[in-house]
Amino acid sequence: MISSQFDAIIPILCVTLAGLVVLLAEAFRGRDEKMPIGGLAIIGLVGAGAASILLWNRNATSFGVVTADNFSLFVNLILVAVGILTVIFSSQTLERDNIPAGDYYAIMLFAIVGMMLMGQATDLLVIFLALETMSIAVYVLTGIRREQQQSTEAAFKYFLLGAFASAFFLYGVAFLFGVTGSTNLDRIGSVIAAQSMSGNPMILLGVGLLIVGFAFKVAAVPFHMWSPDAYEGAPAVVTGFMSTGVKAAAVAAFVRVFLSSLEPMIADWAPVLWAIAAATMILGTVVGVAQTSLKRMLAYSSIAHGGYILAGLVAGNDVGKAAILFYLAAYALTNLGAFGVIALLGTRERANDDLRDYAGLFHSHPALAVLMTFFLLSLGGFPPTAGFIAKWYVFSAAIGSGYYGLAIIGVLSSVVSVFFYLRIVVMMFMTERDARPVPAPITGVAMAGLVLSLIGVLYLGVLPSAVIDFAQASISTIF
């Protein structure tokens, strides 16, 4: 590989290039010509994944604002997996939902570009840039079914609130710049450490505003309001993509900013994040119980999972950092699988995401019901699935830092969450079937995607050691 300024952004370039090629391919496509556009996207993503693996342990940096340390490469690999699974599930639903493949895949790839940049950026302004790249693409994806009122409404809500959050974030950056004279994370960190300015009101205000911005993106209480509407309105595949990819990217930047440059101030922000994490876990699970739409239910579940991840951030120790990475990987595979099932069961007219729509699924689609059960058990944190190891890992981090209270809130809220995951299982296995529109037969490719997610979920649950070691190695190079 040519050692140059460009090394660190190779993964990002791969995905960008794939996005451009997809756009061109769509432009040159004949009216009824079939083109494997999804395949192009996958090639780009695999390239990015390969580049990330090759960059492992090299600590490449580009232009002083983008780094390719192991932490961001781990996140990149999660994002690649998210992208590939999303493309696989989309391959069956795009045509059904009348979504133009070229536009869709290109926007999705550009969103991944933003996500990857968010994990890799070491400058607050670049993080903002990445945040916007990602967000704007995701707003569009949310409203991509233009003929659907609900979809458009969701996109608009998401856009308005998201714009506010971005403004908050930028405002916070401005304050930090005003105090420290830099937007570079390392520089900010050393200035804060050197001048011990943890009590400085300007910097506290800046940190507070950053928390608002990040909390919005990870859908943490009380900045979660957008997510149930956005998740419900977006096509199911996009919801899966948003709930995993956006969350992974935002958490990655959150962790990098707070546990590297703002580490010296941990005593100031940890109590705030403690409260946010606790409220997120409780509200996500308790409100989730009242939902009857599966997408909404999983939206609240996604909020709750954000809370568990924040528990790892509050812990602030090495176990917590590695736990967050592991959690993101486990959650990405599990949630994408669950939304994959939801997406495959939809029809053009109806999303079929009401709880009643799952009655007797085991009798009509046994394979889908079994797969969904595994994903739900993993979300609920049952062994031997990825979700259990992930939860154990973050709670272990919290307890290691002495946050017993947070861990107890976490485990008890996960019991509450089990209640609503099991409602779906009850519907699928223990309830008689209603008359309902029959979804199109599941293609082999989509099924393979689900099985792939399941293998990942079980691998992380039964033999987590390799990935745990990998996650630990990822955090050892930075911070």
Place this chain on the structure above:
Amino acid sequence: MNGLPLLSIAILLPIIGSALLLFVSNRDGSKNALVRNLTLAISLVTFGVTLLLWAGFDPSAGAPAFQFVERHAWIPAFGIDYYVGIDGLSLMLLVLTGFLTPLALLTSWDSIKKHVKEFSIFMLLLEASMLGVFSALDIFLFYIFWDFVLIPMYFLIGIWGYDQRIYAAVKFILYTMAGSVLMLVAIIGLSWMHQSATGEYSFDLLKLYELSIPAGTQYWFFLAFTIAFIIKVPLFPFHTWLPDAHVQAPTPGSVILAGVMLKMGGYGLIRLAFPLFPEAALYFAPLLATLAVIAIVYGALVAMVQPDMKKLVAYSSVSHMGFVVLGIAAMNVQGVQGASYQMLAHGVTTGGLFCIVGMLSDRRHTRQIGEFGGLKTVMPRLTAVMLILTLSSIGLPGMNGFIGEFLIMLGAFKWDPRFAVVAALGVILSAVYMLWMFQRVFYGKITNSHNAGLRDLSFREWAIVGPLAAVSIGMGVAPNVFLKPMEPAIQRIVDRVQAHQPLVVDLASRKPQASSLAAVAGEVSSSFAKASEDKR
């Protein structure tokens, strides 16, 4: 024989078996017979393996504490191992699991008609996870098996149960899970304590035994573990899930639930809660014993007024498992031996009672005592077997129930006679409710014409209840066969716990964050502790 990893084979066989079943295509039910025979064969081989374990087990006092030990690194970064091994106590519970599973499967041949393949898979997974619980020596592994047990049982109740099955299944899983997640927090806390004491994480039970844990931590961790276990037992006032689960569960589910799963709670108390936190355990023992005698009497009284046979047997379980907790709380050799023996005896006897209730319910599609009467004239053989099981449940001398209850009473009396006195009421009451039920169902004239044509035990039903009745008598006649292997293990645990002094909790200076409930509990138990202190 010692070259073979017999313990892992026992745990893995049912898992491999259930994986094999996945490949049998049985959507229309045409291969039900094949599935049933295959499952039965797997469970019988597993039973054979547990018997081999028994044959190879060295029960002498000088033998290593844990035998058939296997250890493989699993998550080395956190010192988590696949670490299994058994002492006499685990061994007996493994054999019990191996023994009851094939019988429970046989009871399903009549009662389970739909989704036989899925049913068989869940039964085998259940067996594997229960075997895992009883043999894990790494508490992380223990927790994994402990938690996993819930999933197959949830499906067994929820899919194949009776009318209110969904309610019962959800209540069962949420109730038991709420208890066990707090145990997870304590388990993680223990591993961190080990890390700060020695510099490395460990979930190795034997290493954690050696940890010296500060008093305040013992207090909370003991509560976290114990609540998980007494919900499973279930001890009054945490028993409310049990009648629902039992009444709604299909017969094989009830057999396993009463026969083996409740024992996981007692086993956890003996293996984990008491020896890990001996000081807190001794401090809380009087409180546990109080709840236990309440459970004994309350369970018996409620059982007496049940019109439904299955519910009656379920409440009798609450009463009998109260004895188990009483024996454990006494924490002397007699008490714990009695508790262990009672667990085995209750598994066999109550398993048998649920089988018989299931057979009656399969024939008549009702379990109301009032619907029956005079069955002795039409089904003398079933009546005879039922009589044996009833008598052993009552604890007639010469039957298995007697040995356990007697030893428990002995242990309790040595510790604090007042508990033994109240518990004795339970023995009397058990005779009342069991014999009264027996009389109303089997004696007298046939008053309901539906009962006139009932057939007696079939060959297969003989194969189910015959061994249970035989073992009930056998355990009563030759208790030493079962007690001897358990003795060194129990002696070690009792010695370990009794080497400590109970915690001293100064109520006046207790920190305000202690919840009021805990404060009350402390008050009640410390008054008991004082009383028992005086006795000594």
